[in-house]
Every structure is written in C-alpha cells, then in structure tokens.
Amino acid sequence: MKVAISYPPIVNARGQVAMVSQNRNVQYFKIPTFLLPIVHAQAATWLRDLGCEVRWDDGNAQRKSFETWYEELVAWRPDVVVFESTTPVMKFYWRLVGRLKNDLPKTVVIMTGYHSMRQPEETLRACAVDVVVQSNHVDFVLRRLLPYLGEQADWRTACTIEGLFIRVDENVWRSTGTFKRVEDLNLSPDIDRDLVSWRRYAFENGNFLRTPGTYATSVIRDCTFGKCTFCRYNGPDLTFSVRSVERSLDEYQRLIEEYGVREIFDDSGVWYRGEQARAFARGILDRGLHRRGCYFGFNTRFGYMDEETVALLAKANFRFVLVGLEAADEETLLRLHKGYLPHQAYRNLEVFTRYGLHPHLTIMVGYYWQTAAQLELTVRTVRDLMLKGLARTLQVTLCTPLDFTPYHLECQEAGVLLTDDYDAFDMSKLIVRTPIPHEAYYQAIRDLYGVATDPRFVARQLRYLTSGRARDWEFLFRYGWRALRRVRNHVYNLTSNG
Amino acid sequence: MEGTLRHFVQSVRPLTDATFVIRIDRHGFRALPGQHVTLGPHRSATNREYSLYSSPEAPYLEFLIRARPGSETACALQRAQPGDEVDLAGPYGDFLIERPADPGRRYLFVATGAGIAPFHCFVRSYPSLDYRLLHGVATLADRYEREAYAPGRYVACVSREDGGEYRGRVTDYLREHPVETDRLCYLCGHSAMVARVYDQLREQGVPSDNLLTETFF
Numbered sequence: 001m002k003v004a005i006s007y008p009p010i011v012n013a014r015g016q017v018a019m020v021s022q023n024r025n026v027q028y029f030k031i032p033t034f035l036l037p038i039v040h041a042q043a044a045t046w047l048r049d050l051g052c053e054v055r056w057d058d059g060n061a062q063r064k065s066f067e068t069w070y071e072e073l074v075a076w077r078p079d080v081v082v083f084e085s086t087t088p089v090m091k092f093y094w095r096l097v098g099r100l101k102n103d104l105p106k107t108v109v110i111m112t113g114y115h116s117m118r119q120p121e122e123t124l125r126a127c128a129v130d131v132v133v134q135s136n137h138v139d140f141v142l143r144r145l146l147p148y149l150g151e152q153a154d155w156r157t158a159c160t161i162e163g164l165f166i167r168v169d170e171n172v173w174r175s176t177g178t179f180k181r182v183e184d185l186n187l188s189p190d191i192d193r194d195l196v197s198w199r200r201y202a203f204e205n206g207n208f209l210r211t212p213g214t215y216a217t218s219v220i221r222d223c224t225f226g227k228c229t230f231c232r233y234n235g236p237d238l239t240f241s242v243r244s245v246e247r248s249l250d251e252y253q254r255l256i257e258e259y260g261v262r263e264i265f266d267d268s269g270v271w272y273r274g275e276q277a278r279a280f281a282r283g284i285l286d287r288g289l290h291r292r293g294c295y296f297g298f299n300t301r302f303g304y305m306d307e308e309t310v311a312l313l314a315k316a317n318f319r320f321v322l323v324g325l326e327a328a329d330e331e332t333l334l335r336l337h338k339g340y341l342p343h344q345a346y347r348n349l350e351v352f353t354r355y356g357l358h359p360h361l362t363i364m365v366g367y368y369w370q371t372a373a374q375l376e377l378t379v380r381t382v383r384d385l386m387l388k389g390l391a392r393t394l395q396v397t398l399c400t401p402l403d404f405t406p407y408h409l410e411c412q413e414a415g416v417l418l419t420d421d422y423d424a425f426d427m428s429k430l431i432v433r434t435p436i437p438h439e440a441y442y443q444a445i446r447d448l449y450g451v452a453t454d455p456r457f458v459a460r461q462l463r464y465l466t467s468g469r470a471r472d473w474e475f476l477f478r479y480g481w482r483a484l485r486r487v488r489n490h491v492y493n494l495t496s497n498g
Numbered sequence: 499m500e501g502t503l504r505h506f507v508q509s510v511r512p513l514t515d516a517t518f519v520i521r522i523d524r525h526g527f528r529a530l531p532g533q534h535v536t537l538g539p540h541r542s543a544t545n546r547e548y549s550l551y552s553s554p555e556a557p558y559l560e561f562l563i564r565a566r567p568g569s570e571t572a573c574a575l576q577r578a579q580p581g582d583e584v585d586l587a588g589p590y591g592d593f594l595i596e597r598p599a600d601p602g603r604r605y606l607f608v609a610t611g612a613g614i615a616p617f618h619c620f621v622r623s624y625p626s627l628d629y630r631l632l633h634g635v636a637t638l639a640d641r642y643e644r645e646a647y648a649p650g651r652y653v654a655c656v657s658r659e660d661g662g663e664y665r666g667r668v669t670d671y672l673r674e675h676p677v678e679t680d681r682l683c684y685l686c687g688h689s690a691m692v693a694r695v696y697d698q699l700r701e702q703g704v705p706s707d708n709l710l711t712e713t714f715f
C-alpha cells in the first residue's frame with residue numbers, strides 16, 4: 001500500500017507559508033521555519049515498519065511550490081493520503097481534497113488534526129474526504145486502520161476501529177465510537193530520522209539555540225497539564241499519555257552519536273516533571289551525554305519545576321525552557337485556567353536563571369476581556385522580567401480561538417467572534433471584540449518586542465553571554481539573528497494590520 | 499471569581515507513611531464530583547493537580563495525596579500545619595458522572611493508588627450509586643479508608659501481600675471476573691495501567707463510549 005503523509009505548501013496572499021504542524025497553533029511565516037510534526041512522523045515510521053510504502057511529503061520543508069508538490073503527489077498515485085487539519089487552513093483543505101479526489105478518485109483521503117477531530121461532520125459535509133480521525137493518537141489509529149483497509153474491501157461499513165468517522169457514500173457517514181484516550185507510547189516507534197529527512201528541519205527553527213537541532217519523539221502526548229482554555233491540548237476528549245524515560249534516553253543517545261545533533265528539543269505540551277524529569281537528567285549524566293556538546297530543551301509550565309530538578313537539568317546540559325506566561329494579571333490567568341498565579345512565574349524564573357537555563361516566554365494579547373490595565377500590566381511585567389534577566393527571549397502572539405478549544409467555544413457563546421471565516425483565524429489579526437481598540441494590542445506586541453533593543457536588555461544579554469557559565473558566541477550570532485527575523489515577521493504582520 | 503479565595507489547612511490526616519489526606523477550608527469553593535484542582539503551599543514555586551476526595555457538599559475540601567521521595571509539593575503539603583495557607587486554583591476536568599440518578603445504571607471504577615480519590619468523591623456525593631470499585635495497591639496498608647465504601651463494593655487488588663480481598667493486580671482480577679458490558683467504566687491512575695485496563699475491557703466487549711479515563715503520574 002502506498003501512503004503519503006502530506007503537508008501541502010499553504011501560502012497566503014502575503015507570500016507567507018502556514019506552519020500547520022506547529023503543535024499548539026498555526027502561524028504563517030515569511031521566513032522559512034520548519035517544524036517536524038512528531039506524531040505524524042511516528043505514524044510514517046510505524047506504517048513503513050508494517051510494510052507500507054510511505055512518502056513523507058512535507059512540501060514546506062522540501063521547499064516546493066504548491067503546484068510542484070501537487071503534481072508530484074498525483075503522479076505518485078498514492079492509495080492513501082493523510083492530511084493534518086487546523087482551523088485557519090480548513091477551507092484550503094476542503095478545496096484541495098475536492099481537487100485530489102477528482103484527480104485520484106480511488107485514493108482514500110484521511111483527515112487528521114484537532115479541528116476536524118472536533119467537528120468531523122463539518123469536514124465530511126464540506127469535502128469528499130473518506131475518513132476523519134477523531135483521535136489525537138494518529139499513529140495508533142493509522143497503524144490499526146491501514147492494514148485493515150488493505151484487507152477488507154467492505155471497510156466503509158465493516159470497520160470497528162474506534163475513533164473514526166467513515167464516509168459510507170456521498171451523504172452518509174458513520175462513527176466508530178469514542179477513541180482510546182490513553183495509549184502506551186512505548187509501543188509507537190522512535191521517528192525514523194532518515195525517512196523524514198530530519199536535516200530539513202534541523203536549522204530553521206526558533207527553538208534551537210544550536211544547530212543542527214532536532215525534535216525528540218515526544219515523551220508526553222499531548223500535555224500533562226492540559227487545562228489552558230485556549231490550547232488545543234485541552235478538551236473533554238483528551239488526557240495525556242507517557243513514554244518511558246529509558247526509551248527516550250536511548251533515542252537521545254542515538255541522535256547524538258549517530259546523527260551528530262547539537263540540540264534536542266522535546267515539544268511535548270509539557271515535558272516530564274518531578275521524579276521522571278530527575279530520572280531523565282540522571283540518565284543523561286550517567287550516559288555522559290551532557291559532555292557531547294548537545295543542548296537539551298523542553299516546554300514546561302510554571303509550577304512544575306522545583307529547584308532540585310532544575311539544578312539537575314542544568315547539570316545535564318539543559319538550556320532552552322519554553323514556558324507560557326500568557327498574561328500577568330490574576331484574572332486572565334484564572335480565566336485561562338493556567339493554574340498558577342503571577343508570583344509563581346517570578347519564583348520559577350528565578351530558579352531557572354540561577355542555574356543558567358534559558359527561559360523563553362510566550363505571551364498572548366487580545367483576550368476578549370483584556371482591559372487596558374490588564375494589558376499594561378502584562379507589558380510592564382514582561383519588560384521587567386526581560387530587563388532583570390529572568391527571561392532571555394520571548395514570543396508574543398494574538399490570542400486566537402482555534403480548533404474548538406474551550407476558549408473558542410467560549411468566544412462563540414459570548415458572541416464576541418467578529419467573523420466565522422476560517423481563513424481569518426490565522427493569528428495575523430484579532431478576530432474577537434475587545435474592550436479597547438485592537439490597535440492597543442498590536443502596539444503592545446511592538447512594545448514587548450521592542451525590549452530587544454533596550455540598551456539595558458542588550459547589556460544584560462552580553463553579560464550573560466560572556467559569563468563563564470554560558471559563553472556561547474555561536475548562540476549570540478545564530479540565535480540572535482533568527483530571533484531578529486522572527487520579530488520582523490511579527491512586526492511585518494502587525495504593520496500590515498495597523 | 500473562582501480560585502481567588504484564600505484557603506488554610508485545617509488538618510493533615512496520615513493514612514500511611516507516605517499517604518495522607520489534607521483538609522482545607524472551603525471558603526465557598528465550588529466543584530463537581532470528579533473534578534480536580536491545582537494545589538501547592540502558599541507562595542511556593544510549585545503546585546500539582548489533585549482530585550477532590552471529599553464530597554463537594556462537605557464544609558471543607560479534602561485531597562488524598564501520596565508524597566513520593568523528592569516530590570516537593572506533596573512533601574511540603576504533608577508537613578503543613580493547621581493554619582498554613584495554600585494556593586488553590588480550579589476546578590478543572592470532565593471526569594464526571596453525567597446522570598448519577600439514572601435508575602439501573604451500573605458503574606465500574608478502577609483505580610491504582612491515590613487514583614481512588616475521585617471515586618471516593620463520587621460515592622460520597624451520590625450515595626445511591628450502583629458501583630463496583632477495584633483498587634490496585636501494593637500492600638494492605640494502601641487500602642485507604644476502605645470503610646468509606648459500601649460493603650461488598652470495594653475490592654482491593656493487592657499485588658505484594660496476602661490478606662486482602664484479592665491477591666494480584668486489577669488486570670488479573672478482571673481476567674478472572676469479566677465485567678458486564680453495560681457497565682459505565684471509569685479508570686483513574688497511572689498511564690500504563692489505564693491503557694492496559696482499557697484494552698482489557700474493550701476485549702471483554704465494553705463499548706468505547708462507556709469508558710472514561712483520567713491519568714496522572
């Protein structure tokens with residue numbers, strides 16, 4: 001069976017490319033940014049291991065034009081094509097599926113992803129897709145489904161593999177029932193780096209301090225916490241699954257020894273915490289992987305890392321820690337279900353930086369309730385954190401309801417959505433009614449990024465980089481340059497809105 | 499607004515060397531049976547998620563916590579004294595019984611260790627529930643407050659000691675005692691246990707729509 005796992009190049013009117021595989025949100029980038037879709041890469045590996053002929057078909061990372069990508073896919077004549085959906089690209093996918101089914105009527109088209117999993121019937125109505133996968137465990141579901149498709153001619157009516165919506169004929173489809181929420185992640189294989197051409201993703205990724213970098217096969221799917229209302233990893237249909245520490249350590253060792261990677265980032269929604277985090281760090285130290293010139297990084301949340309764990313991680317050569325601050329006022333944090341209060345952010349950042357970790361903050365603005373005072377407090381707090389050296393880098397985005405998350409549903413219920421055109425959900429402008437003019441939020445983003453040019457911040461960064469603890473000029477030039485390009489990308493979007 | 503009230507410890511009730519029930523004052527906090535919160539010592543850098551152990555109608559809030567060596571939050575809460583302040587946020591979660599008053603509805607609850615907390619909350623909140631509770635534990639002492647459950651409904655599956663209701667793991671018990679396929683099954687515990695028991699119940703014919711899962715580390 002010939003299976004294509006496909007990421008079409010989706011280019012907007014500004015010539016920016018959609019990063020569908022970004023784990024929490026989709027964004028359009030002008031500059032090349034390539035993010036390895038972890039679960040789909042595991043699926044590709046597993047299907048290949050089962051004997052399928054797999055085409056890893058990431059048109060973005062392969063730097064193809066849409067037409068080239070499309071023509072090559074059609075010419076390959078796949079039996080199955082798998083796509084990944086998210087709100088701002090749904091209309092694109094619906095058109096694409098129509099065209100593809102026209103050119104390849106026998107090909108089974110499978111839609112995965114967080115948008116269609118929550119509204120499967122919408123996609124079945126809107127296009128000729130054959131199957132919508134309702135599970136976030138795309139690898140497990142495809143691993144069960146594809147051999148079945150090959151063996152059972154009557155699969156449309158007979159299949160009982162749970163977590164699917166299957167088209168029976170043009171206007172009829174059926175559900176196979178609730179999917180299995182918790183899977184044993186040790187059963188899914190490590191990503192075959194050669195199959196997915198890992199070097200294509202090894203350089204242009206803002207989360208790498210050093211290159212070539214790579215994403216680890218995630219140890220948590222999706223997020224240990226999973227409560228933040230805006231996040232696609234939250235919902236009554238989701239919980240988290242875990243991969244073993246030893247299994248992950250084996251992969252790190254192989255990535256360093258066989259592939260020569262210099263940074264490994266685990267993009268699990270929230271990485272290990274507590275005893276598992278410490279066991280992982282001890283494993284890195286025991287195997288001597290901390291002496292191999294490779295940095296390690298992960299996502300966490302405030303409240304999960306105690307000092308003993310952080311100290312051990314720092315010793316094991318962990319550096320980049322991505323943590324979502326989102327806002328600095330108590331009301332917003334409570335409404336977002338972040339599960340921590342502002343003082344905890346300070347306490348955690350003090351511990352991270354004391355041990356030489358590199359906290360990268362993500363912040364959002366433009367919540368439909370966000371007042372001028374709340375926005376101002378966030379800007380002031382983030383600037384304070386950056387100027388004090390408690391955070392090293394940051395990313396600011398517009399809070400955009402997506403993928404029928406609780407925040408998305410809340411916006412619908414509150415009647416604050418200004419559009420229902422999915423194309424507008426691309427995070428380039430605010431699409432909710434807010435208590436103050438949208439321009440105030442755009443200006444806040446410019447102000448927040450502006451801290452990068454504040455002489456006090458520059459002086460502090462230089463002090464950090466010339467300190468004995470973290471002398472890393474490669475970082476200064478490479479990461480600094482990439483960060484600047486990212487800022488330009490955001491400011492470009494906002495200038496176009498302003 | 500939820501979660502902004504101040505909460506103080508009333509008592510810490512040890513159940514074993516490592517496991518305890520912390521009782522804090524309620525101060526109008528509202529939750530549904532089966533929901534959880536984030537809880538940590540006041541102004542500390544860490545917190546963790548804990549399911550409500552007491553009935554949400556009780557005049558206090560209780561949480562069942564196991565303090566493993568090195569787990570900073572749990573160990574600090576274990577050392578807490580009456581009057582100490584804690585930070586609490588929430589409630590969160592959808593691990594709920596939708597129609598507890600439905601006549602004829604039968605439940606199977608499967609927990610390991612402190613994963614029994616939401617089930618304790620369920621049976622306190624809905625005294626007329628028709629349930630069977632399987633509790634996977636290592637030792638007899640880990641059968642936390644089992645007198646809280648109606649006679650004949652609680653089965654401890656004790657893996658390392660004789661003398662309990664059943665010697666072995668919950669998966670062994672379920673192999674010997676297949677479940678009625680119309681039961682609504684709720685699983686709460688470590689990820690690996692939840693995944694295994696889920697498969698077992700599916701193999702026994704329980705529809706996936708009748709299986710609810712909640713995992714923790």
Ligand code: SF4
Pocket residue numbers: 024223224225226227228231232233234268269270300301324
């Ligand atoms: S901590 Fe919150 S925002 Fe981050 S991945 Fe988890 S649920 Fe999503």
